[in-house]
Amino acid sequence: MxxxxxxxxxxxxxxxxLGQRLGRRxxxxxxxxxxxxxxxxxxxxxxxxxxxxxxxxxxWVPDLGVDLSLRLDGLGALMVLLVGAIGCAIFxxxxxxxxxxxxxxxFTAYLVGFAGSMFGLVVADNLLVLFSFWELTSITSYLLIGxxxxxxxxRSGALQALLVTAxxxxxxxxxxxxxxxxxxxxxxxxxxxxxxxxxxxGAGLGLILLGAFTKSAQFPFHFWLPGAMSAxxxxxxxxxxxxxxxxxxxxxxRLAFAxxxxxxxxxxxxxxxxxxxxxxxGWRALSQHDLKLILAQGTVSQLGFIMVLxxxxxxxxxxAGMAMILAHAVFKAALFMTVGIVDHQAHTRDxxRLDGLGxxxxxTAGVAAVVTASMIGLPPLLGFVAKESALESLLHVSGxxxxxxxxxxxxxxxxxxxxxxxxFGSYGTDPADETVGKEVPHxxxxxxxxxxxxxxxxxxxxxxxxxxxxxxGAAAEAVATGASEEHLALWHGFGMPxxxxxxxxxxxxxxxxxxxxxxxxxxxxxxxxxxxYSASIKNLNRLAxxxxxxxxxxxxxxxxxxxxxxxxxxxxxxLIRHWFTPDIVVLTESPWQALTATLVIVAALWTTVVQxxxxxxxxxxxxxxxxxxxxxxxxxxxxxxxxxLIETLTLALFVMVLRHLPDQFENIEWKLRQVNxxxxxxxxxxxxxxFGFWAAAGRVDSPLIGRYMTLAEPEGxxxxxxxxxxxxxxxxxxxxxxxxxxxVALGAVALIRAGRDDGDRxxxxxxxxxxx
Numbered sequence: 001m002x003x004x005x006x007x008x009x010x011x012x013x014x015x016x017x018l019g020q021r022l023g024r025r026x027x028x029x030x031x032x033x034x035x036x037x038x039x040x041x042x043x044x045x046x047x048x049x050x051x052x053x054x055x056x057x058x059x060w061v062p063d064l065g066v067d068l069s070l071r072l073d074g075l076g077a078l079m080v081l082l083v084g085a086i087g088c089a090i091f092x093x094x095x096x097x098x099x100x101x102x103x104x105x106x107f108t109a110y111l112v113g114f115a116g117s118m119f120g121l122v123v124a125d126n127l128l129v130l131f132s133f134w135e136l137t138s139i140t141s142y143l144l145i146g147x148x149x150x151x152x153x154x155r156s157g158a159l160q161a162l163l164v165t166a167x168x169x170x171x172x173x174x175x176x177x178x179x180x181x182x183x184x185x186x187x188x189x190x191x192x193x194x195x196x197x198x199x200x201x202g203a204g205l206g207l208i209l210l211g212a213f214t215k216s217a218q219f220p221f222h223f224w225l226p227g228a229m230s231a232x233x234x235x236x237x238x239x240x241x242x243x244x245x246x247x248x249x250x251x252x253x254r255l256a257f258a259x260x261x262x263x264x265x266x267x268x269x270x271x272x273x274x275x276x277x278x279x280x281x282g283w284r285a286l287s288q289h290d291l292k293l294i295l296a297q298g299t300v301s302q303l304g305f306i307m308v309l310x311x312x313x314x315x316x317x318x319x320a321g322m323a324m325i326l327a328h329a330v331f332k333a334a335l336f337m338t339v340g341i342v343d344h345q346a347h348t349r350d351x352x353r354l355d356g357l358g359x360x361x362x363x364t365a366g367v368a369a370v371v372t373a374s375m376i377g378l379p380p381l382l383g384f385v386a387k388e389s390a391l392e393s394l395l396h397v398s399g400x401x402x403x404x405x406x407x408x409x410x411x412x413x414x415x416x417x418x419x420x421x422x423x424f425g426s427y428g429t430d431p432a433d434e435t436v437g438k439e440v441p442h443x444x445x446x447x448x449x450x451x452x453x454x455x456x457x458x459x460x461x462x463x464x465x466x467x468x469x470x471x472x473g474a475a476a477e478a479v480a481t482g483a484s485e486e487h488l489a490l491w492h493g494f495g496m497p498x499x500x501x502x503x504x505x506x507x508x509x510x511x512x513x514x515x516x517x518x519x520x521x522x523x524x525x526x527x528x529x530x531x532x533y534s535a536s537i538k539n540l541n542r543l544a545x546x547x548x549x550x551x552x553x554x555x556x557x558x559x560x561x562x563x564x565x566x567x568x569x570x571x572x573x574x575l576i577r578h579w580f581t582p583d584i585v586v587l588t589e590s591p592w593q594a595l596t597a598t599l600v601i602v603a604a605l606w607t608t609v610v611q612x613x614x615x616x617x618x619x620x621x622x623x624x625x626x627x628x629x630x631x632x633x634x635x636x637x638x639x640x641x642x643x644x645l646i647e648t649l650t651l652a653l654f655v656m657v658l659r660h661l662p663d664q665f666e667n668i669e670w671k672l673r674q675v676n677x678x679x680x681x682x683x684x685x686x687x688x689x690x691f692g693f694w695a696a697a698g699r700v701d702s703p704l705i706g707r708y709m710t711l712a713e714p715e716g717x718x719x720x721x722x723x724x725x726x727x728x729x730x731x732x733x734x735x736x737x738x739x740x741x742x743x744v745a746l747g748a749v750a751l752i753r754a755g756r757d758d759g760d761r762x763x764x765x766x767x768x769x770x771x772x
Contacts, residue, residue: 001056001070001123007036008116012109019105027095030108034087034115041080048077049470051477055125071125071189074474078322079122079243079250081471082329086242087115089450093337094234096447097344107147111238114140118243122250127176127186130251131169134215137244138165144239145231157227160533164214164224172211178204192258192479202263208251209270216248216303219277223530226284226296233340236292241299241332246325249303253310253321257480260313270311275404277304282411286418286511291339291349294419295332298375298412302328305408308401309390315483316393319476323386323488326468327458331374331383334454335419338368341443341451342423346436351422355435358424363448365424370455374462376416376508377409377501382461382468384501385488391497393486406500413508465490561680568683575690592633600626611664617654621647638722 011033019026044054051074058068072080091111098104117136124130139162146158180186182196182204195201212218217225228240239245252270260266281300288294306328309321341364343349346357358365374383387409394402461468465488476483492498551562603622610616624647631640708729709721716724726734 001040001054001072002058002068004037004040005116005120008033008112008119011036012112012116015108015112016105019108020102022105023100024095024098024104026105026108027091027098030094030112031088031091033112034084034091036084037080037115037119038084038088041077041084044072045077045471048072048074049474051474060129066128066186067126068129069125069187070120070123070129072123074471074476074478075250075253075322076123076478078326078471078475079246080119082246082326083115083118083122083243086238086329086333086454089333089337089453090234090238092446093237093340093450094232096444097232097234097340103147107144107232110140110143110147111235114144114239114244118247121247125188127180127188127191130188131173131176134172134211134247135166135169137239137247138162138169138215141165141228141235141239141244144235145228147232147235148230151230154230157224157230160227161224163537164221164533168211168214168221170211171207171214175204175207175209175211179208188254192255195258195262197262201259202265205255205259205263205266208255212248212251213273214248215251216245216307217277217300218248218273218304218307219280220532222277222281222300223533225300226293227530229290229292229296233292233336233343236296237333237336237340240296241336242329245299245303246306246329249306249310249321249325252307253318253479256311256313257315257318258313260311267312271308271398271401274304274307274311275401275408277301277307278404278408279304279411282408282415285415286411289351289422291342291351291419291423292336294351294415294422295335295339298415298419299332301408301412301415302332302375305390305405308405309393312397312401313480314393314397315476315480316486317390317397318480319472319483319486320386320390320393322472322475322483323389323468325475326472327374327382327386327461330454330458330461331371331381334367334371334451334458335375337451337454338364338371339423341447344447345443346440348436351418353434353436354423355426356438357436357440360438360440361424361442363452364443367448367451367455368420368424371451371458372416372420374458376413376505378505380459380462380490382458382465385462385465385490387501388492388497389486389488391500392492392495395496402500406504409501409504410507410511413505414511417509417512462490557677561676564680564684568680568687571691572683572687575687575694590633593630596626596629596633600630613658613661613663613665614655616665617651617658621651624650 011030015026015030018029022029047054054072056068056070060066060068091108094108094111098107114137117133117140120133121130121137124133142158142162145161146154148154176186178200179191179196182198182201183191183194185191214221214224225240225245229236231240256266256270260270278301281297281302281304285294285297285301288297302324306321306324309317309324312318339349341361342354342357345361346354348354370381374381377384377387390405391402394405469488472488473484473486476486551558600623603619603626607616607619607623610619624643628640628643628647631637631643705721708725711729712721712724713719716728718724718728
């Protein structure tokens, strides 16, 4: 598994480097990454079908329970198959979809990065590792949706998708931490094997479901998916139909069997959200004129259907859900590819402008007809087999859910017919618009190859369901014990499932022929989720502007007052709440400490009242030198030396700057009144002093210096304890300090060079003496 991830990294790097040299052929290089995952799966799929689990574990951050734990079982194998096989098809398709352009290497690198992230997500067993890959899919999706960055729609759709999915991801992270802390493990397989049940776990599961709903475009977060259709068609076919949008479904499937019986609210919430999503998406698809938007809303609907199936946590229904995951990925990826062919050849996706395209592109229309029929659920296709299994299982579980699915299937039939006849038939175009269809050129056979192969898979999978029955059963058995006893079949006999399928197809045909225009007009008056999102963003920006106008008003005293007041109130509240009286109070250990501390206090007070700038700097320097003396008294000459060097350098810099400033301070009327400033200053000193005093008096463990001195030579290999601390025990702190100093030095050099360049331009030979 690590090797497959490494291949993805290397291929992404190669694509980025070779992109301009190879042109659009770089997409074929990108296909090597999903091909590697597919070959790796085929080498071990036999063991998976037998019920064995392949694991890989690498220690990463063991103290936090974060290990790179990867695990391949039946469900992981099904998802890897989709990521690898459809990924290969997408890259070959993209090779013919794109024209020659300079940025295809970058696009290919993004797409390979997504494929690797998705592979890591479906094989991760550690929940924190899964979350890392989860967020990587959101980031790569953002880059791919906004790839055409000159388009305002692409930028808006990318940002919308990122805000929704990343926001849900943060909620999911909180839920992961809650559940894992209660379970005592971040291993998903360990958690579902022995699920904890209490209030904290329930809250954590709710947050995890929130993340899953946003990722899989469930209501009311479904609006980001149609907005993401501004992405190139290969992205829509790969990410937003076959793979990424199923990440949330994948996670719910992992958890449902373990937690659905334990929490009474699980099934009502998940099933209701899924059914509402199915109906809303299907209904919205009926009012679209853009072919991609029809399929996007249809994808929302189908994702709701699959969420219903996997959310029950019942073996038979889960088995049907796995079959639908496979069938949907196959027919929906092919459908998006046919839209891409239409758009590429006709330069439009508007069904009001397409007329008779089926006669001009018969092969494309034939492929589209097969996969559309599979989506609708016509025999003998894979979609029909999966839907029959779903109806059969739901009839034994919930009549309400069955009715909802049938109603959603009616809408599926209607928008499926709207898509096909809108693209390849005669929609009834507006005479004022110029129609397209008669002069559209034929696509090349490599362009049609990928969707044709997926259509063939849908046909063969429907005719011979035994071919996928073992994989579907293994996937369902991995998350729901007993699901492998179920089997797919093309013919279940004359029964209620077949009757319901026929009812859905017949009613869907009527809805397509006679749209419910009155109901459409009523639903248009309801607020759309996109409008709610836009209003939320607008109001959030407006609130941010008002808050910024108050707290960022340009007054330095106000800024300092807010910062210092916060530093007083928050720690001060903790100090008062946990107040205690130290047993032993030792203010000084020697008269020299008392004398030095007194001089430091006097110098600090003198700094606040002196009028001359140079005198204030010298007084401030006296404070620093006094602290260095205290270090010497305490037996820390190295700290004293550092303090002296820094203080001397600071004094020198101050003096250099003061040469260009007036001798005395200006008398400025501060917005923060003198009394308030005095109160804040006194409280700051009291808070800091009290914390230092009580921290020293409240020590319960022995100082670390004892351990440092004991371990310096055997662990660090050095006799100088300070050096060992800096380079070994606290090496990361030292590295951070060096990094900060390096960045500051680079910034100073850049400023100096910029100043010199400005000076050179001001004194250029072309200037006259008067200009100089």
